[in-house]
Amino acid sequence: MCLGIPGQITAITDAERMMATASVSGVRREVCVAPIAQGPLEDLVGEWALIHVGFAMSRIDPDEAAKTLEALRALGEVEEELAAMRASAAMLEETR
Amino acid sequence: MKYVQEFRDPKAAKAVLAAIARVADEIGATRDKPVHIMEVCGGHTHAIFRYGLDKLVHEGIEFIHGPGCPVCVLPMSRVDECVELAERPEVIFTTFGDAMRVPGTRKSLLQAKADGADVRMVYSPLDALELARRTPDREVIFFGLGFETTTPSTAFAIQQAAREGLTNFTVFANHITVPPPIKALLDDPHMVLDGFVGPGHVSMVIGTEPYQFIARDYGKPLVVAGFEPLDLLQSVLMVLEQIRDGRAEIENQYARVVPAEGNPASIAAVEDVYEPRPTFAWRGLGEIDASGLRIRETYRTFDAEEKFGIGYGTRGRAVDEPEGCACGLVMTGRIKPPACPQFGKGCTPDMPLGALMVSSEGACAAYWQYGGARAEEPA
Ligand code: SF4
Numbered sequence: 001m002c003l004g005i006p007g008q009i010t011a012i013t014d015a016e017r018m019m020a021t022a023s024v025s026g027v028r029r030e031v032c033v034a035p036i037a038q039g040p041l042e043d044l045v046g047e048w049a050l051i052h053v054g055f056a057m058s059r060i061d062p063d064e065a066a067k068t069l070e071a072l073r074a075l076g077e078v079e080e081e082l083a084a085m086r087a088s089a090a091m092l093e094e095t096r
Numbered sequence: 097m098k099y100v101q102e103f104r105d106p107k108a109a110k111a112v113l114a115a116i117a118r119v120a121d122e123i124g125a126t127r128d129k130p131v132h133i134m135e136v137c138g139g140h141t142h143a144i145f146r147y148g149l150d151k152l153v154h155e156g157i158e159f160i161h162g163p164g165c166p167v168c169v170l171p172m173s174r175v176d177e178c179v180e181l182a183e184r185p186e187v188i189f190t191t192f193g194d195a196m197r198v199p200g201t202r203k204s205l206l207q208a209k210a211d212g213a214d215v216r217m218v219y220s221p222l223d224a225l226e227l228a229r230r231t232p233d234r235e236v237i238f239f240g241l242g243f244e245t246t247t248p249s250t251a252f253a254i255q256q257a258a259r260e261g262l263t264n265f266t267v268f269a270n271h272i273t274v275p276p277p278i279k280a281l282l283d284d285p286h287m288v289l290d291g292f293v294g295p296g297h298v299s300m301v302i303g304t305e306p307y308q309f310i311a312r313d314y315g316k317p318l319v320v321a322g323f324e325p326l327d328l329l330q331s332v333l334m335v336l337e338q339i340r341d342g343r344a345e346i347e348n349q350y351a352r353v354v355p356a357e358g359n360p361a362s363i364a365a366v367e368d369v370y371e372p373r374p375t376f377a378w379r380g381l382g383e384i385d386a387s388g389l390r391i392r393e394t395y396r397t398f399d400a401e402e403k404f405g406i407g408y409g410t411r412g413r414a415v416d417e418p419e420g421c422a423c424g425l426v427m428t429g430r431i432k433p434p435a436c437p438q439f440g441k442g443c444t445p446d447m448p449l450g451a452l453m454v455s456s457e458g459a460c461a462a463y464w465q466y467g468g469a470r471a472e473e474p475a
């Protein structure tokens with residue numbers, strides 16, 4: 001639960017609330033970029049960040065992202081995180 | 097060297113292992129007189145077992161598994177309070193999945209859900225916030241659990257709820273902080289720690305400054321480490337080198353992710369929303385001063401403790417841990433998991449009796465998952 005997982009910011013969706021879309025191992029997810037917001041938000045698009053419980057906590061370079069993903073995969077953490085993301089999205093979908 | 101082939105760079109791993117062995121010999125560490133290094137973070141505990149690092153390193157190095165798994169240190173009384181909140185008919189109780197199976201006195205959250213309580217697993221407090229927006233006629237409570245890495249997420253969520261003026265969203269805050277239990281362990285006369293491998297992602301938020309007291313006041317080295325097995329080995333080497341050279345410093349092996357100053361935006365959000373509680377109870381460690389956080393007066397309408405009158409200290413009784421559970425002894429490094437009479441008998445990952453068996457970051461679950469024959473060895 002404490003590890004977080006690398007994701008790439010793909011678009012800013014709500015600048016006022018500092019929300020963006022991130023692609024995390026192929027899963028799309030809304031994330032809050034407040035922790036890493038410095039300067040224009042648009043500059044974050046394309047950047048990699050460590051995503052922890054829906055928050056982009058730290059910018060990392062693409063090489064570090066790849067290494068971290070590999071390490072997390074070996075620990076079984078990637079599947080766990082993605083499953084939690086999917087389940088949470090499905091739960092919200094049902095509550096429309 | 098069964099596991100070395102699994103490293104991304106086996107050659108580098110072998111070189112670091114050889115360096116560790118050399119320095120361990122220089123210090124005079126042996127199986128009978130080992131150097132005790134605590135990895136504070138549960139993620140590190142998991143990685144150590146996954147790669148069998150405890151077996152790969154020189155035999156004079158002993159890992160002590162620290163209190164850095166938030167689920168594992170959650171006392172039963174907190175779980176009981178969660179269940180009590182979840183059983184209220186107007187409440188939707190939201191939590192990270194990790195907390196679902198932690199045993200309470202009566203039941204776990206998972207059992208409460210099976211019995212009809214509206215308990216929902218969410219990936220993020222942002223999803224609990226969204227649920228509150230979608231269900232204005234229900235009370236959505238988010239179980240705020242975790243260390244400094246996770247605390248900013250509930251702080252940001254509460255700030256956002258305040259901006260929107262939501263009236264049906266609260267956080268049941270049980271966040272805890274890493275430095276106070278380290279201090280408590282160092283003050284414990286039974287503890288024989290020689291150095292620490294520091295948590296990577298907690299440090300990404302708080303930076304390295306909060307650890308300085310460990311070197312300054314206690315003369316012990318700490319090296320902040322990443323999560324790759326090679327990161328861990330390099331950090332162990334850095335700790336050993338400090339011991340050999342008679343140094344005690346806070347070093348950062350994970351500088352590519354952890355800036356010395358941490359994450360200022362997150363620190364500011366946490367500071368805005370939370371304040372330390374005078375004291376907080378840890379499973380196996382007891383009450384530790386200023387180790388837990390509560391929501392400040394300014395945000396009291398988002399505080400589940402205030403709104404529902406349930407929370408830290410309101411029940412006025414400590415709850416005993418289950419009979420035969422040795423979690424406290426394991427957590428303070430006094431025994432290894434297989435020495436617990438319940439290990440693998442009354443307590444398995446499918447039917448956990450103690451919290452250390454619940455999460456893959458818990459020492460007992462890690463031993464069980466990767467231990468194999470190792471679990472049979474006497475502690
Ligand atoms: S085996 Fe179970 S009861 Fe024993 S210390 Fe580990 S988690 Fe606690």
